[in-house]
Amino acid sequence: MKLLVAVKQVAVLDEDFEIRADGRDVHADFLLRDLNEWDDYSLEEAMKIKEAGAAPVEVVVVCVGAAEADESLRKCLAKGADRAIRVWDEAIEGSDSIAVARLLAAVARREKPDMLFAGVQSSDHAFASTGIATAAFLDWPHAAVLTHLAYTAGGKSAVFRRELEGGELHEMQIECPAVLTIQLGINTPRYASLRSIKQAAAKPIEVLSLEDLNVAPGDVGERGSLSRVRRMYVPDKGRAEMIEGSVEEQAARLAQIIKELAGSAS
Amino acid sequence: MSGILVIAEHRRDEVRPVTLELVGAAQSARRVPEERVAVAVLGAEPERSVPSVSVAGVDEVLTVKLAAGEFDPDAYEAAVRALIEARKPSLVLLPHSIDSFGYAAAVAAKSNHGFATDVFRFGYQDGALVATRGGYGQKVSIEMDFPAREVVILTLRAGVFKPPGARASPSVTSFAAPPARARVVSRSFIEVSAADDVDMTTAEFILAIGRGVGEQANVERFRELAEAVGAVLGCSRPIADAGWLPKSRQIGQSGKTASACKLYLAMGISGAIQHLAGMKHVSTIVAVNADAGASIFTVAKYGIVGDIFEIADALHSHFAS
Numbered sequence: 001m002k003l004l005v006a007v008k009q010v011a012v013l014d015e016d017f018e019i020r021a022d023g024r025d026v027h028a029d030f031l032l033r034d035l036n037e038w039d040d041y042s043l044e045e046a047m048k049i050k051e052a053g054a055a056p057v058e059v060v061v062v063c064v065g066a067a068e069a070d071e072s073l074r075k076c077l078a079k080g081a082d083r084a085i086r087v088w089d090e091a092i093e094g095s096d097s098i099a100v101a102r103l104l105a106a107v108a109r110r111e112k113p114d115m116l117f118a119g120v121q122s123s124d125h126a127f128a129s130t131g132i133a134t135a136a137f138l139d140w141p142h143a144a145v146l147t148h149l150a151y152t153a154g155g156k157s158a159v160f161r162r163e164l165e166g167g168e169l170h171e172m173q174i175e176c177p178a179v180l181t182i183q184l185g186i187n188t189p190r191y192a193s194l195r196s197i198k199q200a201a202a203k204p205i206e207v208l209s210l211e212d213l214n215v216a217p218g219d220v221g222e223r224g225s226l227s228r229v230r231r232m233y234v235p236d237k238g239r240a241e242m243i244e245g246s247v248e249e250q251a252a253r254l255a256q257i258i259k260e261l262a263g264s265a266s
Numbered sequence: 267m268s269g270i271l272v273i274a275e276h277r278r279d280e281v282r283p284v285t286l287e288l289v290g291a292a293q294s295a296r297r298v299p300e301e302r303v304a305v306a307v308l309g310a311e312p313e314r315s316v317p318s319v320s321v322a323g324v325d326e327v328l329t330v331k332l333a334a335g336e337f338d339p340d341a342y343e344a345a346v347r348a349l350i351e352a353r354k355p356s357l358v359l360l361p362h363s364i365d366s367f368g369y370a371a372a373v374a375a376k377s378n379h380g381f382a383t384d385v386f387r388f389g390y391q392d393g394a395l396v397a398t399r400g401g402y403g404q405k406v407s408i409e410m411d412f413p414a415r416e417v418v419i420l421t422l423r424a425g426v427f428k429p430p431g432a433r434a435s436p437s438v439t440s441f442a443a444p445p446a447r448a449r450v451v452s453r454s455f456i457e458v459s460a461a462d463d464v465d466m467t468t469a470e471f472i473l474a475i476g477r478g479v480g481e482q483a484n485v486e487r488f489r490e491l492a493e494a495v496g497a498v499l500g501c502s503r504p505i506a507d508a509g510w511l512p513k514s515r516q517i518g519q520s521g522k523t524a525s526a527c528k529l530y531l532a533m534g535i536s537g538a539i540q541h542l543a544g545m546k547h548v549s550t551i552v553a554v555n556a557d558a559g560a561s562i563f564t565v566a567k568y569g570i571v572g573d574i575f576e577i578a579d580a581l582h583s584h585f586a587s
Contacts, residue, residue, distance in 0.1 A: 013402045015559065026402065098375050120367065125401050125408075126539075127383050128362075129371030132339075136372035141449035142339060144367040161456065163520050164277070164364050167513070169456040170337070175449045181367070185507030226374055226381040230396060231409040240553060240569030250570050251580030254531075254552065257568060258495055258581075261529045261550055262471040 001154050002058045003046040004113035005081065006104050006131065007039035009065050009072040010124040024229045035072040038119025040079075040189040042182035045149060046117055047080050047190070055153040058082045062107050064092060064100045070205055077200035078192035084203070085111075089210045091217040096225035097125075101133035103220060106213035108138055114154065116179045120145050128181075135179035142179040143172060147186050151176070269302045270295060271355040273346060274319055275365055276309060278336070278455075281318035284361040284422075286429035291422055292359055293323035293430060297390055304328055304353065306441070308345050310335035313438075322432035328353075328441045336452040339369040344446040346373050350417055352441070357395065362421040364520075374419050380412030383421040384539075404539050404561055424519075425546050458513050464498060466515065471529045473497035474517055475505060476541075478534015478556060478574050482510045488533065491578050494585040495531075500524065502535045518544040533574045537562030 010033070017030035043061065050057035061076040062085040063069045073084040087103050095103075108116055116138075118131030128144075135142030143162060147169065151158035157176055161169040163183050174180075192200070210217060222228055243253050270292040274285045285305070292303045304326040307315040312329035319327055328349065332341045342365070350358060350373075360366045362384045374381035380395070388397040394411055395418050401408045412418045466472070473492040479485060485505075492499040499515060506516040517524055518541040524530070530548045535541065536557060542565050545551060553566035554577050563569045570577060 011402065013405050019406075026406065096381075098371070098381065101371070101375060123403060127371075128367050129374075129381070129383060132368065133371040133375040136343075136375040142368070142372065143450055144339075145364050159453070162364060162368070164455075165282075165519055166523055167458040167516075167521055169458060171453040171456060173451045173453055178449075184503060188508075226379065226415070227397075227410045227412055229408055230411045232401065232406050233409075234405070235407040237564040240551075240563045240566035242563075243568055243570045247572065247576045247580050250572060251577055251584065254554075254568075254570065254577070254581055255584035257550070257552060258471075258529070258531070262496055 001055050002060060002111060002113040003049060004108055004111055004116045005039070005043050005046050005059060005061045005076070006116065006118040006134065007043065007061050007063050007072060007076060008036045008119070008122050008130075009033050009063060009069040010036045010122050012124070019232055019234070023231050023233070025232055033068055033071065035075050036119050036122045038121060038123070038182060038184060041184055041186050042117035042119050043076055043079060043081060044187045044189040045182055048187060049151060049153055050080075052153065057153050060085065060111060060113065062087065062104060064088070064095070064103050073205050074200045074203070075192065077203050078197040079190055080196070084205045085208060086205055087208045087213065089217070089220075091210060092220045094222045094225070095220050096227050097127040097130040098133050098226045099220045099224040101130050102137055102224060103213060103215060104130070104134040105137035106215050107208065108134070110213065114177050115151065116140070116177070118179065118181050120181045120183050131179055131181040138179070140177055140179050141175045143174055144181040145183045146180050147183045149180065149186065269304065269353065269355045270357045270359065271349060271353060272303065272305045273358065273360045274305050274307045274315060275361050275363055276307070276315055279309065279311065279314050281315050282361070282363070283429070284363060284424040285319060286321055287424065287427040288359045288361060288422060289319070289321055289323050290429045291388075291427035292357075295357065295389060302326065304355070305436075306330055306346075306349055308332055308342060308443075316438055320434055320436055322430040322434045324434060324436040327436050327438045329438060330441045330443045332443055334448065334452060337365045337368065338446070338448060338450060338452070339372070340449055341443070341446040343369045343372050343376075345443040347377055348444050349441060350377065350379070354417070356417060358417065358419045360419065360421045362423050366421045370419060370421055377417070380415030380418035382410045382412075382418075384423050385420045386423045386426045388420060400539065423543075425543060464514060466498065466500060466517065466521075466524050468526050469498035469500075469524060470526050471495075471497045472500045472517065472524055472527050473531045473533065474500035474502065474535060475533050476502035476535030477504050479505070482508070484575070485510050487575075487578060491582050494582055497531065502541050503538070517541065524548070532562055532566070533578065535562055536560040537565065
């Protein structure tokens with residue numbers, strides 16, 4: 001059996017950055033890249049199912065992104081993923097989460113996994129919709145924000161808990177195959193060993209084009225998206241009154257604030 | 267296409283407050299005063315929620331009877347798609363909530379409607395809808411538009427839009443939901459029980475720690491500091507996820523709402539949006555962080571850029587018994 005894990009290489013803003021001349025994104029020179037934090041947890045969840053050993057499991061990671069995303073895929077391979085797929089074509093540039101989901105669904109149709117995992121959201125744009133939109137295109141059952149999953153490889157159903165607002169969990173049962181979006185804290189992601197990092201560097205990454213996936217160029221990019229970035233800007237933000245001075249002076253002012261405001265408690 | 271459709275959110279038949287915030291947002295988004303605002307209530311006994319959503323600005327309440335009482339992503343998706351098809355609203359508003367995470371994107375993807383999430387501002391510019399959300403970890407704001415989309419679905423950030431104060435008597439219409447096979451079934455609700463005796467909801471003074479504490483062994487000094495200054499010790503998500511403090515101490519959207527908190531001292535918490543959302547009501551937030559660019563300084567009243575351990579030790583000396 002097979003588990004497909006959708007990952008994203010996110011962009012993290014450098015300390016100083018500039019908005020692009022067209023005003024619609026940050027200039028690429030000021031973006032640092034990393035594997036999305038949530039995806040570390042979904043990969044770990046897949047690895048746990050594989051290692052439970054109920055049946056032979058292949059863990060396949062997939063990422064929609066340009067060549068630079070190979071770095072994140074290699075990180076996943078180093079952590080134990082069996083295979084990595086990257087989807088790219090210039091027409092994909094400017095895709096929103098829905099257009100990305102269309103591609104992920106096409107990969108799922110090709111790979112025919114038993115389950116598909118995705119992170120709840122990405123740390124850069126946090127649309128929180130790629131996984132569930134992928135399920136929609138596949139017409140698979142789906143559930144979001146899982147903090148607990150009981151699923152045995154090859155199982156016809158799974159029991160999970162989703163994390164609601166205000167410290168409450170909702171236990172539900174879902175038919176498989178399904179798309180599940182994974183929340184931080186569901187497990188403790190492993191670190192890759194130096195040896196496995198070296199081995200991952202030599203592993204192939206399969207690159208798929210729109211043609212390979214039978215997706216028309218008009219179904220991705222801006223034309224295949226449900227929203228469009230009109231303008232990006234740095235907002236005027238409120239700013240705290242900064243307490244300056246030596247550590248002693250800062251602590252003294254802080255103590256004063258606490259004594260004033262915490263009343264009898266202090 | 268006209269009119270605004272609001273999808274109410276409830277849990278165990280209790281309407282969640284964010285629903286009324288959506289009504290407030292809908293009211294101020296109307297392009298003409300006659301534009302109608304309808305609120306749809308989905309559930310096994312939707313009529314029970316009608317009084318809760320009968321507030322100023324609502325013209326009509328649509329009750330949609332579903333087989334399951336609690337959230338079912340397939341039933342919600344089918345019902346909302348059918349509502350949009352029947353009513354042809356230009357705008358559909360949902361909360362940016364865990365339930366919406368579970369089906370809103372599926373509605374948008376299947377119906378090809380305009381779609382944006384976690385929106386904190388929206389309105390019409392030259393006749394076109396423009397929705398604003400954050401990007402790159404909330405460091406920038408992004409204006410989105412939806413060219414050629416007749417229907418746009420937005421999920422709105424909680425705690426931003428003002429709910430209407432007055433009651434009203436909107437008309438009530440029952441809407442027949444299409445059948446949906448239950449592929450995801452509710453089993454039970456579980457309260458993240460207090461693993462220790464603390465009740466964050468009643469704490470007035472909270473000292474909370476985040477990633478900045480570095481390692482588990484450092485938690486103890488902040489526990490002692492909290493005790494010395496008379497605060498209840500809380501934490502951000504990564505600390506609870508790592509098991510360094512029980513989940514019941516977590517502050518933020520998915521943690522306990524620190525509803526009684528008046529003074530909040532955040533040490534080594536950079537301030538993810540979900541964390542800040544749980545603290546918006548606190549009158550005085552003081553943040554200590556090594557990173558001058560940390561988001562928490564944009565919501566804090568007072569800020570100290572510095573080493574949290576040095577500040578903690580110096581502060582402790584003011585409260586030594």
